Amino acid sequence: MPKFRLPLLVCLLTGTIPLLSVLAVKDTLFENLSLAQLERKLAETDLELEELAGYSLRSGLGSIGYRSRGYRESNHTEWVQINLGKRVPIDQIVLVPTLLRDTKEGFIDEGFPSKFSIIVGAEDSEKQSVIASYGPEDNLLPRIAPFVITFPEIEADWIRIKATELSPIGFDGTYFLQFSEVFVFSGLENVALRKPVTASPKPVEDYLHLENIPRARNNETLVDGFVPYLMDAAKGDKSIAFVGLANHQNTSTFSIDLGGSEAINQIQLHAVEQSATVPVTSSGDIGVPNRLSIEGANHIDFSDAQMLYDYQHRSFLDAGPIIMLPFAETPCRYVRFTAETSGGDPNTSSQAQRIGFSEIEILHNGVNKALGRSFQTDLKPETYHRKASALSDGFNFYGQILTIRDWMNELAKRHDLESERPLIVSELNRRYAIQKANLNRMYWLVSVLAVGIVFTFLIDRIIRLRQVSRIKERFAADLHDELGANLHTIGLLGDVAQSSMDKPERLKTALQRSRKLTEQTSAAVRHCMSLQDTQELYGNLPDDIRRAARRIMTGIESTITISGEDILNRLSSRCRADLFLFYKECLVNICRHSGATRFSTYLSATSKEVHLEVSDNGCGPPKSKENVVPPSLARRAKLLKAKVIAEPSSEGGSSITLILRQRRFRSI
Numbered sequence: 001m002p003k004f005r006l007p008l009l010v011c012l013l014t015g016t017i018p019l020l021s022v023l024a025v026k027d028t029l030f031e032n033l034s035l036a037q038l039e040r041k042l043a044e045t046d047l048e049l050e051e052l053a054g055y056s057l058r059s060g061l062g063s064i065g066y067r068s069r070g071y072r073e074s075n076h077t078e079w080v081q082i083n084l085g086k087r088v089p090i091d092q093i094v095l096v097p098t099l100l101r102d103t104k105e106g107f108i109d110e111g112f113p114s115k116f117s118i119i120v121g122a123e124d125s126e127k128q129s130v131i132a133s134y135g136p137e138d139n140l141l142p143r144i145a146p147f148v149i150t151f152p153e154i155e156a157d158w159i160r161i162k163a164t165e166l167s168p169i170g171f172d173g174t175y176f177l178q179f180s181e182v183f184v185f186s187g188l189e190n191v192a193l194r195k196p197v198t199a200s201p202k203p204v205e206d207y208l209h210l211e212n213i214p215r216a217r218n219n220e221t222l223v224d225g226f227v228p229y230l231m232d233a234a235k236g237d238k239s240i241a242f243v244g245l246a247n248h249q250n251t252s253t254f255s256i257d258l259g260g261s262e263a264i265n266q267i268q269l270h271a272v273e274q275s276a277t278v279p280v281t282s283s284g285d286i287g288v289p290n291r292l293s294i295e296g297a298n299h300i301d302f303s304d305a306q307m308l309y310d311y312q313h314r315s316f317l318d319a320g321p322i323i324m325l326p327f328a329e330t331p332c333r334y335v336r337f338t339a340e341t342s343g344g345d346p347n348t349s350s351q352a353q354r355i356g357f358s359e360i361e362i363l364h365n366g367v368n369k370a371l372g373r374s375f376q377t378d379l380k381p382e383t384y385h386r387k388a389s390a391l392s393d394g395f396n397f398y399g400q401i402l403t404i405r406d407w408m409n410e411l412a413k414r415h416d417l418e419s420e421r422p423l424i425v426s427e428l429n430r431r432y433a434i435q436k437a438n439l440n441r442m443y444w445l446v447s448v449l450a451v452g453i454v455f456t457f458l459i460d461r462i463i464r465l466r467q468v469s470r471i472k473e474r475f476a477a478d479l480h481d482e483l484g485a486n487l488h489t490i491g492l493l494g495d496v497a498q499s500s501m502d503k504p505e506r507l508k509t510a511l512q513r514s515r516k517l518t519e520q521t522s523a524a525v526r527h528c529m530s531l532q533d534t535q536e537l538y539g540n541l542p543d544d545i546r547r548a549a550r551r552i553m554t555g556i557e558s559t560i561t562i563s564g565e566d567i568l569n570r571l572s573s574r575c576r577a578d579l580f581l582f583y584k585e586c587l588v589n590i591c592r593h594s595g596a597t598r599f600s601t602y603l604s605a606t607s608k609e610v611h612l613e614v615s616d617n618g619c620g621p622p623k624s625k626e627n628v629v630p631p632s633l634a635r636r637a638k639l640l641k642a643k644v645i646a647e648p649s650s651e652g653g654s655s656i657t658l659i660l661r662q663r664r665f666r667s668i
Contacts, residue, residue, distance in 0.1 A: 092150045252355055262364060294338075626648065
């Protein structure tokens with residue numbers, strides 16, 4: 001187990017470590033976010049991606065990086081160590097993967113270890129510290145972006161990358177440890193640049209150890225500063241590189257005044273951008289001279305000149321998009337670049353050689369001291385738009401020139417966000433699918449509700465029409481039964497009064513009864529108009545039946561039998577009213593049509609039914625209408641939802657029977 005694993009909190013706070021196993025945590029975290037938060041997160045991610053440097057990959061020729069010996073299996077230990085030369089504080093290491101162009105998947109990483117650790121130490125101490133370790137569970141791969149490891153500052157003389165599980169290369173599936181470049185930062189300065197590199201021992205017969213053959217993969221190319229990317233910042237203006245023409249028999253110079261004596265320790269030469277044609281017309285070293293001597297001085301005549309770096313462009317392995325040249329810290333005000341050429345440029349039709357750069361940075365601990373200063377040169381610009389001011393304007397063909405640390409961190413951050421973005425989109429799509437399903441359910445529910453509302457409206461209308469029909473029917477029945485019976489009784493009382501002209505007492509009684517019946521008729525009319533207040537009219541059904549028999553059946557012998565009066569009085573007022581009116585209509589029919597001298601009434605109420613039977617000894621109906629219920633009685637029975645039967649009575653007249661079942665009861 002490693003002695004120390006990089007704290008996750010530090011990594012997250014720096015914003016530079018990839019998602020690693022945190023992907024699973026983020027996936028769970030996204031599930032806890034609301035839809036609005038997810039949409040805002042996606043918008044913020046897209047906005048941040050627009051502001052980060054992009055993956056613009058190199059073309060042409062160049063050094064590749066470091067590769068270990070190969071194996072048939074992955075479980076082998078290989079290591080590579082960078083000796084910093086002195087103890088320096090470091091706080092970030094960047095591992096740049098070697099890239100392979102795959103015909104199916106595009107660019108992919110090749111030989112980046114599946115399991116490894118980062119170890120730092122000091123020359124005068126046996127103490128070593130494992131500052132970070134990673135395995136397959138950290139999900140580092142696949143990636144084409146740099147892998148950035150940020151940690152609390154620690155002093156070290158050397159750093160070692162120790163791999164215990166290797167990855168295969170695409171050519172033949174052999175397992176290697178392979179990197180394009182390793183940066184070790186102390187602040188903004190890459191302290192590993194062009195430092196000595198040692199690695200796991202290799203057998204003598206290893207085919208990579210052929211002598212006197214330039215190799216694109218060796219220890220030195222691990223820290224030569226050449227990476228497989230072009231610096232393509234997402235911000236800043238486009239700047240056309242300066243390119244001048246020099247006669248091959250002469251030397252050409254660039255010089256700059258820093259404005260005062262400045263301590264400097266590195267030069268970075270940004271090469272002229274290549275054409276975007278396929279294939280390209282050069283190996284990526286357009287404008288790079290065969291030799292470039294760099295001197296620094298504090299006197300304008302360079303009488304105190306010191307050689308800062310003698311750069312020699314011997315092959316394509318010595319050139320790249322950014323040529324990084326470190327040297328010992330030197331204070332100087334003036335810097336002069338002397339370019340030596342040898343023959344004409346094969347890309348031109350003349351014997352003149354093109355010399356130029358997109359930018360020349362003069363750095364101290366990663367800070368460009370030449371930014372905004374003017375370069376002087378004796379080169380003639382190749383075209384009018386290639387101006388010497390472009391050498392120090394801080395921009396290249398793609399935009400702003402970033403510090404190397406910021407550039408690597410932005411590429412790593414892009415990888416993190418591009419790995420995270422599909423998780424956000426996936427969760428959003430899941431939420432949208434749920435919303436869509438819910439919306440479809442709502443559409444169906446609304447449709448069902450709409451249909452239900454229509455049906456409810458239609459049913460309500462039908463019910464109302466039926467209610468209106470029943471009200472009209474009841475209104476007609478009430479008028480017929482109530483008023484008909486009362487008017488018939490008033491007529492009878494009129495006849496009594498007319499025959500009692502010489503009998504004052506009998507005449508008075510007839511008139512009084514006629515007056516009272518008139519008032520009751522008026523009340524009945526009001527009842528028919530309002531269809532309410534029936535409880536006031538028919539409060540006690542048995543008493544009402546007895547009174548009606550006395551008033552209507554004057555001079556006719558009667559027998560009235562009533563049982564279950566308590567149950568009758570518990571019927572609803574409407575039910576009592578309908579029973580009473582049915583009974584009155586029976587009496588009126590007997591008076592008008594039967595010629596009977598005697599009638600009987602039998603009314604009983606039980607918990608199961610109400611039974612009303614009215615019979616007489618009259619002539620009965622004609623044979624054609626025998627057992628036919630009179631329409632007025634049938635109508636009233638319908639209102640009661642009761643069964644009515646007409647049949648001959650035992651005394652020779654008619655008998656009307658009404659049966660009202662318990663389920664039809666309406667209790668008060």
